[in-house]
Amino acid sequence: MWRPPRRLPRPLRRSAASGPGRRLLLSTPIFYANGPPHIGHLYSALLADALLRHRRLRAAGPARLCTGTDEHGLKIQQAAAAAGTPPAELCQRISGLFRQALTQAGVAYTDFTRTSEPRHQRAVRHFWGALWDGGTLYKGAYEGWYCTAEESFLPESQLAERTDAQGRPCKVSLETGHEVHWTKEENYMFRLSAFRDPLQNWLRDNPRAIFPDPFYQCVLRWLDEDLPDLSVSRERSRLQWGIPVPSDPTQTIYVWVDALVNYLSVVGYPESHGTWWPAVHHVVGKDILKFHALYWPALLLAAGLEPPERILVHSHWTVRGQKMSKSLGNVVDPGVCVGQYGVDGFRYFLLRQGVPERDCDYYDEKVVKLVNSELADALGGLLNRTTAPSINPSNTYPRFSESCFPKVLDPREAKGTGRACAEDYELVAAVASLPAQVDSYFKSFQIYKALECVAQCVRQTNGFFQRHRPWKLDRRDATEQLWLDTILHITLECLRVYGTLLQPVVPHTADKLLSRLAVGPGERGLSGLIFLARYDGKPCPFEGRQLGPDTGILFPRLGKS
Numbered sequence: 001m002w003r004p005p006r007r008l009p010r011p012l013r014r015s016a017a018s019g020p021g022r023r024l025l026l027s028t029p030i031f032y033a034n035g036p037p038h039i040g041h042l043y044s045a046l047l048a049d050a051l052l053r054h055r056r057l058r059a060a061g062p063a064r065l066c067t068g069t070d071e072h073g074l075k076i077q078q079a080a081a082a083a084g085t086p087p088a089e090l091c092q093r094i095s096g097l098f099r100q101a102l103t104q105a106g107v108a109y110t111d112f113t114r115t116s117e118p119r120h121q122r123a124v125r126h127f128w129g130a131l132w133d134g135g136t137l138y139k140g141a142y143e144g145w146y147c148t149a150e151e152s153f154l155p156e157s158q159l160a161e162r163t164d165a166q167g168r169p170c171k172v173s174l175e176t177g178h179e180v181h182w183t184k185e186e187n188y189m190f191r192l193s194a195f196r197d198p199l200q201n202w203l204r205d206n207p208r209a210i211f212p213d214p215f216y217q218c219v220l221r222w223l224d225e226d227l228p229d230l231s232v233s234r235e236r237s238r239l240q241w242g243i244p245v246p247s248d249p250t251q252t253i254y255v256w257v258d259a260l261v262n263y264l265s266v267v268g269y270p271e272s273h274g275t276w277w278p279a280v281h282h283v284v285g286k287d288i289l290k291f292h293a294l295y296w297p298a299l300l301l302a303a304g305l306e307p308p309e310r311i312l313v314h315s316h317w318t319v320r321g322q323k324m325s326k327s328l329g330n331v332v333d334p335g336v337c338v339g340q341y342g343v344d345g346f347r348y349f350l351l352r353q354g355v356p357e358r359d360c361d362y363y364d365e366k367v368v369k370l371v372n373s374e375l376a377d378a379l380g381g382l383l384n385r386t387t388a389p390s391i392n393p394s395n396t397y398p399r400f401s402e403s404c405f406p407k408v409l410d411p412r413e414a415k416g417t418g419r420a421c422a423e424d425y426e427l428v429a430a431v432a433s434l435p436a437q438v439d440s441y442f443k444s445f446q447i448y449k450a451l452e453c454v455a456q457c458v459r460q461t462n463g464f465f466q467r468h469r470p471w472k473l474d475r476r477d478a479t480e481q482l483w484l485d486t487i488l489h490i491t492l493e494c495l496r497v498y499g500t501l502l503q504p505v506v507p508h509t510a511d512k513l514l515s516r517l518a519v520g521p522g523e524r525g526l527s528g529l530i531f532l533a534r535y536d537g538k539p540c541p542f543e544g545r546q547l548g549p550d551t552g553i554l555f556p557r558l559g560k561s
Contacts (some may be wrong), residue, residue: 004551007528011228021061022060022279023062023064024060024063024279025273025276025279025280026051026066026280026281027048027263027266027280027283028283029069029070029260029284029288030068030069031070032069033090033091033093033095033098033555034076034090035079036333037098038324038334039280039350041101041334042101043354043511044283044284044285046105046107046351047283047312047314047351047356048065048111050347050351050504050506051442052064053503053504054439054526055079055256057500057504058527065106066100066109066113067102067113068113068262069091069094069098069115071095072115072259073114073242074151074238075148076091076150076235076241077150077241078148085111088116090280105334105338105397112260113257114196115262120261122157123261123269123270124243124261125220125246126270127303128253130302130304131299131303134304136190136194137191137232138189139189140186142185142186142187143182144183145150146172148178152291153183153231156186158173159171159172159173160417162179165401170433175288179498180476184237185234187233188231188233188248188251189230189240190229190232190401192227192294192295193228195227195302198301199301200223202297203216209308210289210293211311211312211313211445212313212357215289215311216529219289219293219294233245235250236249242258256391257299260296264277278309280310281308281309281310282467285313285315287313287316287444290301309434312356314356315358315360317354317359317362319362324359326361334346340364341500344375344505344508344555345367345375345436345558346367348451348497348506349366351447351505352370354448356446358444371555374455374458374559375506375555376555376556379498379509379513379554379555380464381462382458382461382465382491383469383495383513384553385465386465386488386492387547391470395541395547396544396547397489397492397542397543397545398484398485398488398544399485400486400534401482401483401485402533402534403417403418404420404483405418405486405535406420407535407536408425419486423464423491426460427461427464430456430457430460431460431494431532432531434453434531435497435501435526435529437453438501439526447505450501454498463492468483470487476554489534489543494531495513496531496542498515500529512554515548516547516554517547518545518546
């Protein structure tokens with residue numbers, strides 16, 4: 001029989017970690033250790049990594065990036081049995097593959113949690129105790145359609161009729177196509193139904209808590225639907241590979257409750273988590289939105305904790321229009337991608353092409369075309385032409401001439417006042433506004449738009465260089481030399497801005513570019529990024545500086561696989 005919780009959820013408090021210089025924890029999902037990583041996993045991690053790197057460049061305060069592997073549950077128990085290996089050995093191996101893939105892709109994680117670790121299991125047991133003490137758990141018979149692949153019970157509305165490999169009728173998950181089985185057992189239940197109003201109030205008060213907006217609206221719709229209580233344990237006879245329920249060895253804590261607590265265990269729950277929690281941004285795929293945006297906030301409220309500050313949601317990657325599937329043999333190995341396209345080529349493609357609101361398509365020709373066009377040709381070609389000995393024989397950051405490029409309030413007034421034309425002033429205005437644009441898009445989880453803006457400015461800069469043909473200018477003429485130096489100064493200033501802004505996405509390429517321009521480690525932050533200071537009559541610290549050593553081609557063109 002239903003009874004209300006003994007303790008109502010606490011009202012939300014303002015985080016102590018707010019304001020400038022505040023702490024922030026970024027997280028990926030912890031990845032399920034029943035199989036090797038694919039590009040969908042890496043996309044989550046690269047989004048979080050780029051956000052972390054961008055925040056550090058802004059010197060916005062202490063930040064961490066946590067990731068890890070989810071190592072309990074029926075799927076792993078079954079996968080280990082099928083492989084004839086103990087679950088712990090399987091998890092050890094798969095967890096190692098994820099660490100390797102993240103490191104290969106340049107993901108700068110600070111914490112890696114394995115749910116098999118003692119510190120995590122201790123946190124889960126304490127969290128369970130907080131739920132029990134609050135009166136939000138009860139034991140009851142539960143029956144329904146259980147999907148082993150998704151480790152969850154699914155309502156009838158999320159099922160479809162299909163036939164199995166033997167031609168027999170069966171039910172499958174509408175979203176994933178995985179088969180479900182009718183299951184009846186005695187479990188511990190969480191009173192999710194009691195949290196409709198608290199969750200709705202949380203979302204109304206925090207309209208950017210779930211982003212992008214289509215996913216926020218989706219969660220609001222779920223809260224308007226039936227919200228049944230949630231099974232949070234499994235019978236130990238069915239599931240041995242997991243954390244036993246405290247004081248009840250016949251039950252195992254449900255894998256999703258166990259996994260979600262990793263976001264607390266990583267920051268020292270139950271003793272020291274308050275230093276970081278709830279200043280947390282979860283980066284998750286849309287397939288686990290319900291667990292993170294409904295179940296997790298409700299569980300936190302029930303345990304007397306605040307929901308996370310933001311949940312940033314992304315869509316999936318398809319391969320040539322088809323969902324990645326082992327049966328289709330089209331699962332994309334990120335290690336192979338890094339080998340083919342380089343670390344930065346792989347990172348750039350996923351972050352440039354990935355749009356959080358919709359599924360994105362992957363295929364080799366698309367990667368090659370994009371990376372060659374924007375990294376190798378447009379950006380690399382521009383650096384190569386600007387630093388070529390035939391154009392810049394002194395290998396310096398040349399001086400800017402105000403007489404050649406005078407400051408004007410209206411680009412239409414530029415005619416006749418110097419050597420620059422209206423398009424040149426449009427370029428200067430575009431690049432001057434670029435850091436603020438990029439910052440805004442990173443903060444709104446639209447990294448792909450930030451990269452679109454950079455790519456557009458790179459194209460404009462190539463147009464500027466091509467339009468004025470500095471290779472045609474006569475160095476023996478002092479006036480021509482002034483104009484040549486000004487063209488090079490503006491182009492190098494543009495490249496310096498692009499290199500600085502691209503650091504979160506292509507760190508190795510950006511470092512190579514900035515080193516070629518002799519931009520020191522202390523000159524690469526975003527807070528002090530000033531473009532073309534001489535145009536505003538201010539000194540430029542790079543003017544007259546010797547460029548760095550020639551390190552060769554910025555980004556080699558990719559060939560067809």
